[in-house]
Amino acid sequence: MKVEKKLSAKDYVEKIGVSFEKEGFQPAMGRIFAYLIIADPPHKSFEEILEYLKISKSAVSTSLNYLMSRDLVEYITLPGDRKRYFKINMSGWLTLIKKKMARRSFFGEIMKEALSARSNKYKEFNDALEEQAEFLDFMHKEMKDALDKWERKKKKKG
Amino acid sequence: MKVEKKLSAKDYVEKIGVSFEKEGFQPAMGRIFAYLIIADPPHKSFEEILEYLKISKSAVSTSLNYLMSRDLVEYITLPGDRKRYFKINMSGWLTLIKKKMARRSFFGEIMKEALSARSNKYKEFNDALEEQAEFLDFMHKEMKDALDKWERKKKKKG
DNA sequence: CAATTAGTTCTGTAATTACAGAACCAAAAA
DNA sequence: TTTTTGGTTCTGTAATTACAGAACTAATTG
Numbered sequence: 001m002k003v004e005k006k007l008s009a010k011d012y013v014e015k016i017g018v019s020f021e022k023e024g025f026q027p028a029m030g031r032i033f034a035y036l037i038i039a040d041p042p043h044k045s046f047e048e049i050l051e052y053l054k055i056s057k058s059a060v061s062t063s064l065n066y067l068m069s070r071d072l073v074e075y076i077t078l079p080g081d082r083k084r085y086f087k088i089n090m091s092g093w094l095t096l097i098k099k100k101m102a103r104r105s106f107f108g109e110i111m112k113e114a115l116s117a118r119s120n121k122y123k124e125f126n127d128a129l130e131e132q133a134e135f136l137d138f139m140h141k142e143m144k145d146a147l148d149k150w151e152r153k154k155k156k157k158g
Numbered sequence: 159m160k161v162e163k164k165l166s167a168k169d170y171v172e173k174i175g176v177s178f179e180k181e182g183f184q185p186a187m188g189r190i191f192a193y194l195i196i197a198d199p200p201h202k203s204f205e206e207i208l209e210y211l212k213i214s215k216s217a218v219s220t221s222l223n224y225l226m227s228r229d230l231v232e233y234i235t236l237p238g239d240r241k242r243y244f245k246i247n248m249s250g251w252l253t254l255i256k257k258k259m260a261r262r263s264f265f266g267e268i269m270k271e272a273l274s275a276r277s278n279k280y281k282e283f284n285d286a287l288e289e290q291a292e293f294l295d296f297m298h299k300e301m302k303d304a305l306d307k308w309e310r311k312k313k314k315k316g
Numbered sequence: 317c318a319a320t321t322a323g324t325t326c327t328g329t330a331a332t333t334a335c336a337g338a339a340c341c342a343a344a345a346a
Numbered sequence: 347t348t349t350t351t352g353g354t355t356c357t358g359t360a361a362t363t364a365c366a367g368a369a370c371t372a373a374t375t376g
Contacts, residue, residue: 012272019265024182026364038272042283046323056366061324082374083322090286094293107177114170114195125200128248131312135252138308139301146300150293184334204353214336219354240344241352 012038013053023096028055029063033072036088043076043085071095094147101143108136170196171211181254186213187221191230194246201234201243229253252305259301266294 007015016034021027031053036044044052050060064086067073072092075084111133118126165173174192179185189211194202202210208218222244225231230250233242269291276284 007271007275009275012268012275016265016268016272019261019268022261023265028364037269037287038275040277040279042280057323058325058367059365062365065324087283088287090290093290097297103177103180107174107181110170110174110177111195113165114174117165117167117170117196119198121198122200125245129195129246132248132251135308139255139304142304142307143297143301146297146304149300150296154289186334215353216337216355217335220335223354 009038026063028053028059029067031055032060032063033067033088036073036086039087043087045083045085047083049086097143098147101140104136105140108133108140111136167196184221186211186217187225189213190218190221191225191246194231194244197245201245203241203243205241207244255301256305259298262294263298266291266298269294 013031013034016037017027017030020030020033025033032049035049035052036042046057046060046064049064050057053060064073068075070092071089073086074089075086077084111129115126115129115133118129120126171189171192174195175185175188178188178191183191190207193207193210194200204215204218204222207222208215211218222231226233228250229247231244232247233244235242269287273284273287273291276287278284
């Protein structure tokens with residue numbers, strides 16, 4: 001029987017942060033994103049972020065601005081309060097995935113271009129290369145379909 | 159009417175190399191991988207690689223070993239020739255995608271864990287977070303299906 | 317029109333990366 | 347047995363990254 005050990009909030013921040021880093025973001029960004037996932041309430045001020053994570057203003061500022069430019073984070077304001085409150089933009093992840101898809105599809109394109117420039121002396125290799133490009137195309141299409149499917153499902157429910 | 163400008167081999171190497179870098183690989187790795195895509199014949203020796211790309215032995219060695227450890231590159235040998243000839247392992251890209259899928263699914267898991275630790279005071283946020291986790295799950299499943307579909311398609315044809 | 321607040325931007329630096337160059341080494345060839 | 351080949355590994359470094367800390371600024375508040 002597996003004992004489910006409850007993680008502390010700080011542990012979540014580390015764990016999520018590391019995963020986020022693996023997606024290619026800087027450490028500070030990962031931890032900010034992670035903090036905003038576990039944050040209760042889910043919106044936190046600039047100050048709260050830097051205090052909780054013990055990172056500098058500059059790191060918070062640049063990270064937040066980057067995350068906002070990528071639509072992964074947004075902010076709200078509260079009446080009678082000058083501060084901005086930062087929170088996760090849930091649609092950002094989807095945007096991110098779409099961008100990655102586009103990149104991969106582009107990679108497939110390039111492979112096809114390369115193919116057209118190759119000699120026909122190594123048919124086996126060329127065939128494999130073409131198959132790779134087709135695979136990328138295929139996956140791109142399938143993922144697009146999946147996204148559509150998801151969106152339809154969501155619309156029906158919501 | 160679009161004029162299709164034919165790229166030189168070196169240009170392909172740059173273009174593919176950059177794309178590969180964007181997938182998170184080091185510059186040298188990107189260019190080696192790119193070179194192996196356009197290489198005619200598609201297998202090249204250690205020496206040929208370093209000469210063509212004008213990079214050091216150490217860079218070639220570490221890059222090739224890394225690429226091989228990731229199953230993106232493999233090597234063949236030729237009778238009566240001590241050298242190894244490196245070439246692209248076409249199944250590597252698929253492995254790569256599978257690994258990325260696994261990572262993303264893991265990310266979804268963590269989000270669900272975080273969810274279970276959140277208070278129920280911010281239902282809207284929690285719901286959105288849950289939806290995100292479900293979305294990642296959904297995409298993971300869809301991609302797995304797509305991969306199966308591709309494999310069946312390939313089996314039927316090949 | 318000060319003083320405070322909520323950040324931004326600049327400057328410097330510690331840590332890390334990505335690689336070159338040289339030393340090195342095991343297997344094969346001479 | 348020495349020499350050559352086909353790499354690998356070590357050492358040093360230039361370039362880059364990721365951030366701290368301080369200076370700065372525009373809006374708000376007193």
